[in-house]
Amino acid sequence: MTLEEIIQNLKDTQNKSDAPTEYEIVLTDAFRFLGFQAKTIGGKGDTDVLLTANIGKESYKVDVDGKTSKNEKISDAQINWLSLKDHKEKNNSNFVVVAGPGFAGGNLEKRAKEYNVSLLTTDELIKILEAHSKYPFTLLELKDLFAEAGYLTEQVDDLLSQNLVRRSFLEKFKTIIEEIEKLQNTRLGYFTFESLAGREKIQELEIELEDIENIIQLLRIPFINAISEIDKNKFVFTLEKRDLSNTFFQISQLISSRPLVTTTKIISEEPADTKKDVEQIDENEERTVGTKYYKWTIRGTSLFATAREENPYEHSCPVDHFKTIMSKIIEAFENQNVINNDIIYQALVDQELSPNRVFKGKAEEYKIRMILGVLELEGLTKWTGSLRPIEYTLDKPLTDLIKWSNETSDKK
Template sequence: MENEKRQWQSKSQAMPRIPRTKGERGYLTSLIKLLNEVEKQTDVNNYISFSGSKSKQKLESYYIRLRPMKFLYQKTVNGNWEINEKINYNANDDNYNKKVATLLNDNIKYISEMLNFIQEPKNINEILDNANNEYFLTWKENSQIYDRLHWFMDLGMVDHIKYEKKYVVNRLGLEFLKKNPPVKKEEINKYKYDVTDEEVSIIVPEWILDFDNYDIEFDNIGYIPGGIKNATQTIVDVLEISRNYTTYSNIKEYLKENFDIASSSINGFITMLTKYDLLIRKNDITYKTSLLGEQLIDSDDKNLLLSFIFGLKTKFFFEMLIELMKKSMTMKELASLGVTKYKVSTDNAELYRKRISILKNAKLIIEDVKKTYTLTKRGRLFAEKIIKLFEVEDNIEESDKHDLSEQHNVYNLLQDLRLASVDSSNYKNFETLLNEFFKKLGFDTQLLAKPGTTDIILTAKTVPNYVYSVNVDAKTNRDGIITNNLIDFETLKEHKNKHNVDYVVVIGKEFEKGRLVDRAKNNKVTLFELDFLEELMSNHQKYPLQSIEYLPLFKQFGIASIDVLKDYYEIMKRRKELFKSIIKTLINNSDDEYSKGILSMDNIYFSIKDNEIFKDKVLEKKELESMLALLSNPLIDCVGSINNGKYYAKGSLEDAILKFGFYYNTDL
């Protein structure tokens, strides 16, 4: 069995959790006892106990725990367990302790590093601080430190100074340290510069380049114990356990002993593995590593392959790389883009931190000195391979490019709004962006934003009898939550009277619930949250209402809901489907020998009345008459009309859309 020393990022965080036998050589005695059972090929279902320990488990349970550290392996699925030839036990081998120590150090983080740190006596808390601060481990408790100290005390390399409650490396430990020096800091910090700069190509699995394999649905990757930086090794360890079938209890035991996590967290991790098709649930208690999971175990670059696997099902994962091709971005900028353009449900930093860590592990992105994220050479090579899967701009017709450009402008506006909403140092930027937002909704706007005035005044574009106006007060806060003490309702009343408007709205990223909302209702103030604005603009792209039709938004007090516009949206959706159905029906009958493509209103009615859109509310004669009158009007002229009340198509559906677009895009 090969045993190459792992790179730091791929090493395990946890020591092998086997019982510690009572006596001077504790863990080493336990290890030798287990290896002897392997040598004898004892039935793996036999139970084994250890002197001084209450633990009594099946042999295979302990074998599984030793596998990630390369003490044991299986050549085939369900094959016999075998011992790594480097540590086959020989009672006459004076160097056996060193061989065990070397294998541990080659496969587990913070061994030589700990020995190096305790050349001067150190207490347990000092060692824990060194592990977390210097080597970026994420241990909250001392258990992992104690495990390492006890193992190396049993291997004869560390001494315990009991009266000082400190630990120090001894002569044997120093000899071991000379041959096994600690990892260099640049190995740990190498993500700060691009280690892929010399790469000229990247090998990508065929299934990554076939968009039919993508099923992008997940906002959140899910829970991974041991910290996201160590995600790959944690996942691979569990997949190793499950390669030849395993039970839920075996996985639970391994995770609980190595990471000391609750059952609910274990369930969450297993769910994550199954939803990404790495682990297959065979029945209520049995699991098996999938073929994809086996590919990950056997991969030469597990970090890279894992990023490919996550990219198949995770929103704004590969798309993040494509956006970073354009420019470097901060975490906040990426989160804002994820919500506004790629429909991730939240800009919660944790969701994006996971994506970034996995992509950093794969050496696809790095964090530069400006605290922004940028593509590595490898990341750019990969992004260039997949960009055609995610972007279709090169394939669109020239006539659609105006709409696409406008859509990009909207995305940029929403992204800028989200960033500005938490930038209290430049609150005027938020006001300016909101002014632009309401212009796109069709309002006349006045950007005032001066002492003693409101920030923006909105006026609906209509005749005087139906006009209404709104004061807009913009609120920013670094934390994103607008609290009760940030809104002065008396001042809002004064501004309402001063500007003689009908309604008042306050806009912020999110509002504190409870008393603030109650006060807003009592003072007849409407609260617009950023998620609401984004949904409003998204709907406006599909159903462009007129400013007068947005009146119901301002008549609700407290936190605004988009539901008050539901009826308007349904009417527009219904009219759009009616328009398309009429044109398609006439076109489909253009070559009909019997009708010659000329249909009566009754013919059209019976052809389209079963459309899904008319199931809840049947198509009315007046609706059909009105739409036919519009389409046959000389200004539109998409449908020809004959005196006897019959109709025929005068072009394709695309022609009709272009005709409407001509009037829509005409400068007034």
């Protein structure tokens, strides 16, 4: 079943209170699409859908209880909390999720937290499916989602932001290849880590040296062999982009147990001029701000910031995480005049962003950049002009920063 069919079926069956089994079957298809071993069980005395994530020592099971309603909202009275507890014990499951078109207010979330049950709306599940189709979630990421009890809106927004950051790595990968080719076509005829890191496009996307090194190491492994080191820290790109693309395509065929495909290289009637261009490394355009974000807001229990006006995308950060990160920023400014992303990152290592929720490192580094950007947008901090790393000083008294942080935290 295709993603489009699964999504349409979820929308069509979520309100069929007279035929709940149809919704349960589609839920099975949806979670199977996400990588779970999913089985429809149903009937009295057991869960509707049982999910199994086989990931070694981190394996886990999830009971999914599907609820349909013509009124778009599932009420507390529609959920048999004691039965959910019994089903969890029977299946030796780690988590319980109730899925439905929406959930009523009142004591519903309080009861869900009391029984350690997650509440997932159909729309939230659809957003997860759509994001997964563009860049797959790991079963560990989904495990973290199910570990939360009550409404999952904040956690889903957070998960989608992390997914967007991972997808941006593909854009970085493409940009690095393009910039390597441009550098190689200068009089030098090669590239270095430093010359690549200095490219305007690389800096615009905030691609770190670590990312550059990781991508180059990937392209140097023997069965790809797309980059060769001709001298110490001097490299050349040895494949055409279409050949590199074909290499990754053949790898995907092998992993999915499909036969290798013979590809035919198309030779241009007018071969590209092999003569080296005399392109010089462009000077960076004048830049007045350190952040890529240009607006922000609070919706529900999360902050949202939008980056890049010409091709915008949005990141989110739960307010609870914002509070923790802001506390580290304030501590940093209490001890020094200039701060950057790396200083705050190190202060967060092994720390909890919210109760029982440890900072995930690189996967959540964007939250630090986002909040530093918001502070700059609010005129509380000022960019020093430094690019690696991007650094900030206070532009208002520290007391103003603390006051703004407290007021923003209270807006949720």
